[in-house]
Amino acid sequence: MASSYMSITQTMFSSKLCSGINSFSSCSIYTKNSRVSIRKGSTNTSFHLDLSHSHRSTLKHYTRVRKSESDWEESIDEEKSDQEESEDEENDDKKEDYRAKETILKLYTDIKDRNIMEKDYRAEETVLKLYSDIKDRNIEGISEVIGDECQFFSNFLSKYRLLQGKKQVMAFFYWLIMKLGKDIKIIVKPTFKDGMTVGVQWQLECDKSHIQLGKGFSFHICHMYQGKLLIKNVEMFMEPIFHIEHLRLRTMAFAVSIAEKIVTFLRQAENTRRQAMALLLLVLLLLAAAAFYVTRLRF
CATH class of the missing domain: 3.10.450.50 (Nuclear Transport Factor 2; Chain: A,)
Structure with missing residues (x-):
């Protein structure tokens, strides 16, 4: 009696267990980042991914970081562009200053040359x-x-x-x-x-x-x-005035004529007269030398 009751009870438990298993339509497996759903009773098995809250926060943070990086790159590009523009303006200013200095220097040189002339x-x-x-x-x-x-x-x-x-x-x-x-x-x-x-x-x-x-x-x-x-x-x-051409010629002509006359006179005269005329000739030469200095302009 007792053995038959136990077999009946076991049979009922087994049938309930089988019916519970058969009635179990799905089994869910959770992971950290997704949930996989398996449905039985169909040939195709489907997988569904569901983002968790922490993953969505990470994605938002990553998006903000990318946006910040993009903004930072844009700001760097703007700074580079501004720097290049400022450098170009500075170079233009330097060129204008150089042209202005060059113009002023040329003007100063022209004025200086004009003043010198x-x-x-x-x-x-x-x-x-x-x-x-x-x-x-x-x-x-x-x-x-x-x-x-x-x-x-x-x-x-x-x-x-x-x-x-x-x-x-x-x-x-x-x-x-x-x-x-x-x-x-x-x-x-x-x-x-x-x-x-x-x-x-x-x-x-x-x-x-x-x-x-x-x-x-x-x-x-x-x-x-x-x-x-x-x-x-x-x-x-x-x-010197004595070196003037016509005075020099006249003086030379006068000296030559006097010398000729003295030579002619000495040939006809005696020894005493020759000595006297030689002395006279010496005096004339001294007078001619004195006349050389007297005829020069003096202050």
Whole structure:
């Protein structure tokens, strides 16, 4: 009895268990990130993925990071673009500054060259005015172009004296004008100019006969003083008067004629007379040597 009851109970439990298993339609397996659903009773087995909450948070964070990176890259690109624009503007400014400096430098050079040319012209004009005033016997005009501390050197003077100061230089030019007189003119030709230094070549001629009486050259150094261009240094050189061509020829002709007369006279005279004439000849030679120095212009 008891054994039959137990078999009946076991049979019922087995049938319930089988029916429970048969009635079990699905079994769910959960993982950390997804849930897999398996349905029985059909040939195809389907898998469904379901994102968890933590995975969605990670994706949102990753999206924000990517957006931040994109924004950061855009900001870097903007900064680079701004930097390039600023560099271009800076380069343009530098180029404009360089062009402006170059223009100013060129303008300054042109003005400087123009001033130098103007000073050169004014220096030459001042020197030519000096000789024009000498020719016109204009003492006041000479005084206007001679500086207060002017130095003058010339072989017109004995022992090549050096004159210092405007007073001595003006005295020399006054003496020169008086010696030249009205019939002698001075012809001047500029030879070179270098800044404030001017060189001229000149010659003395007789106004009526146009015979050359002498020639020479001069160097002049000018400077600016109180807004006026003045001559501060003069060096004047002239051939000695005894070296002038027509005077030299006359002197030589006179000496030759005297020598011929003396030789002729000595041949006809006695010994005493020869001695006397030899002495006279020596005296004449001494007088000729003295005349050589006397005929030179001296201050």
